[in-house]
Structures are given as structure tokens and as C-alpha cells.
């Protein structure tokens with residue numbers, strides 16, 4: 297089969313790495329890809345947002361399956377366009393992608409179908425939102441309705457802070473049209489974890505639990521990022537909790553989307569708060585998480601490709617995936633300054649002299665090649681990913697690799713997996 301992966305991050309590198317190992321894959325392309333992905337796939341110079349360009353390229357390369365990484369092209373209808381052109385695509389169509397594209401839609405769906413989530417109200421009027429906040433206990437959470445690259449959520453400790461968030465998002469439109477509406481919701485206490493599932497419109501297969509580290513600073517401090525590291529499994533997600541998540545969240549959501557005439561196919565990602573009364577949904581994503589995809593691909597023993605095809609074809613019933621019992625960890629290396637301003641085109645050295653170890657993969661997230669040199673193109677640049685008998689060992693191994701990488705302009709959190717050590 298000819299496969300096209302769309303995207304250019306660590307997630308897409310992990311997907312390409314796994315798909316390239318499939319006996320079903322004869323040719324692998326990635327648009328636009330990065331310097332690491334180029335080791336697995338032929339990179340095509342088409343941006344993930346260029347829907348016409350991607351459809352034309354898929355036709356030209358006789359692609360049998362398109363696998364789409366990021367949320368923007370999914371919400372913009374890339375799956376619809378590929379399928380209309382007769383090209384099979386893995387991921388939700390635009391009607392189903394609204395589950396991530398509009399937090400208001402997601403909250404209303406949860407309310408209608410009894411899917412546990414924080415209490416909320418939707419607002420388009422600044423004064424009404426502020427009057428509502430004035431009556432509420434703090435902390436409180438203010439969210440932009442639309443896609444804001446993980447930055448449209450403010451956990452406010454005071455009413456002043458919450459009102460300032462309303463002004464920034466709704467009035468000043470800091471996130472553009474994504475902030476034409478906001479959600480104000482109850483603050484949930486607990487520990488976060490994520491469960492992803494492959495969904496075929498009706499049936500689903502859950503993947504092992506994973507925990508992300510969204511904040512830029514150690515001890516989960518500082519502004520939120522796309523994710524600074526992740527590991528799987530997340531010990532907080534016990535077998536009993538997994539059962540509840542399957543019944544109360546995944547099964548209800550998949551059935552709800554079908555009942556709404558928006559059957560969901562692709563990756564359903566539930567970002568959860570595990571609190572005193574069980575798991576509640578913080579957000580749904582409609583794609584693999586990044587970096588979450590990296591430790592998950594590291595743990596996946598089965599061929600990924602048949603599972604993606606089965607999801608697209610509506611044939612996941614009785615489908616099974618096998619996983620390594622070991623733990624996997626990804627530590628993200630980013631350019632100093634991220635998630636704020638940072639320098640571009642800095643050079644990363646030492647990648648070619650790392651010891652050969654099948655249980656360590658350095659996934660590239662924002663890199664390009666200039667002759668023999670690896671240069672950075674984005675904030676998050678590498679995802680050092682390891683597999684080991686325990687999370688602590690995976691962590692030790694990941695930091696040893698990081699210490700051997702020579703990149704003075706880069707940084708990482710040194711405490712990925714800290715919650716595991718405190719259990």
C-alpha cells in the first residue's frame with residue numbers, strides 16, 4: 297500500500313516510524329515531514345493546511361490511505377475532501393471533528409448524553425460572562441470555544457483573573473474567531489490522564505493510558521505548552537477506572553456522535569481529570585496527542601496499519617491490539633523561550649553518535665536538514681523516547697540520551713514522570 301502521513305511533528309514521526317515497519321506498506325510519504333521523518337518516509341513539500349495541494353499529491357502518488365496527524369486539517373475537512381476524491385483517509389470528517397473544534401459542542405454533547413464533565417455555561421457576551429463569574433467560587437476555568445493550539449484555556453485563581461481572560465478572549469479576540477464564544481466551567485481537582493481509542497463509527501479499541509505534562513516548568517509550573525513529555529501506562533488509571541472510562545465516557549461518546557448523525561472515525565482522545573468522584577472529561581481531541589503518540593507507538597507490538605484501515609472501514613468490532621508490558625517515556629526537547637518566542641535554525645549535534653538501542657528512538661518534532669546539519673524549525677524539536685521495564689528506568693534512560701545530545705539552545709523538563717515517583 298502507498299501511505300501518506302500528514303503533519304510534521306513528533307507525533308507524525310512516531311506514526312511514520314511504526315507504519316514504515318508494516319509489511320503492508322510499500323511506499324511511505326509524509327507532507328511536509330521533518331528531518332527525522334525523512335529517515336522513514338519521502339517528505340513532500342506540501343503544508344498540512346494546504347488541502348487542495350494534499351489531495352492533488354495523494355492522487356499523483358496513488359495513495360491508498362492518508363493518515364492525518366493534526367487537528368486543523370481534520371476540522372477543515374481534509375478527510376471529506378480525500379474521500380470525495382476516492383482516497384481512503386483515517387480520521388474524523390469535519391462533522392465529527394467538531395468534537396475538538398468546538399468546546400461548546402463538546403460540553404453540550406456531554407450534558408445531553410450524561411458523559412461526566414465539569415459544570416459549564418457558554419457565553420458570547422462579555423458582560424454576561426463577567427456577571428456569571430462574579431457569583432462563582434474560585435478557581436474557575438475560562439476557555440475559548442475554538443482551536444487555539446492548547447493556549448485558549450485559562451485556569452483563573454481569582455475573579456479578576458477570570459474577567460481578564462473573558463476580556464482577552466471574547467472582547468479582544470486574542471485567539472481570533474476561536475474566541476467568538478467562551479465556556480466558563482467549574483474547576484476540577486485531581487490528577488490528569490488520557491485515554492485514546494481507535495474508533496470506526498460504532499466500535500472502538502482503547503489504547504493503554506498515557507499521561508502528558510502540559511506545563512513548561514518543573515513541578516507542572518509556568519504556562520501550558522503542547523506537551524513537554526509523556527509516559528505510558530499512567531498508574532493512576534487502574535483496571536477498575538479503565539472499565540469506568542470505557543463505559544461512562546468512551547462508549548457513551550461514540551454512541552452519542554452516531555446518534556447526532558456525526559459518526560466518529562479515527563482517534564478519540566479523552567483528556568481526563570481523575571478526581572474524588574471518578575473520571576471526568578476535560579477535553580476531547582480528535583487525533584493522536586503529541587507527545588502522547590510517541591510512547592504509545594513505542595509500546596505497540598501489533599502492526600498499526602491494519603488497525604487504521606479497520607477503523608476507516610468500520611471493522612473494529614473484535615479487533616485486538618497487542619502492547620508491550622514495558623513502560624515507555626518521551627521527554628521533549630524544546631528551544632529555550634518556548635512556548636514564548638524562541639530562536640530558529642539553531643543546530644542540534646550529537647544525534648548520529650548516540651548508542652544503537654532498539655528501545656530508544658529520538659523522534660523529531662521541529663527539525664530540518666541542511667547538508668549534514670540538523671537545524672531547528674519549531675519550539676518543540678525532539679522527543680527522546682524509551683522503553684524499559686519500569687517508568688523509572690525509562691526515565692533514567694531518556695535523560696542519559698538527552699545528556700549525550702549537544703544542543704546549547706535547547707532545554708527539557710528534568711522531572712517527566714514525577715508523579716510516578718510520588719505514588
Ligand code: AMP
Nearest residue numbers: 414437449481482483484510567578579
Ligand atoms: P483543555 O485544553 O480543555 O484540556 O485544558 C487544558 C488544561 O487546562 C488541562 O489539561 C487542565 O490542566 C486544565 N483544565 C482545563 N479544564 C479544567 C477544569 N475544568 N478544571 C481544572 N483544570 C482544567
Ligand code: GLY
Nearest residue numbers: 522523585586587
Ligand atoms: N499533548 C496534548 C495534545 O496533543 O493535545
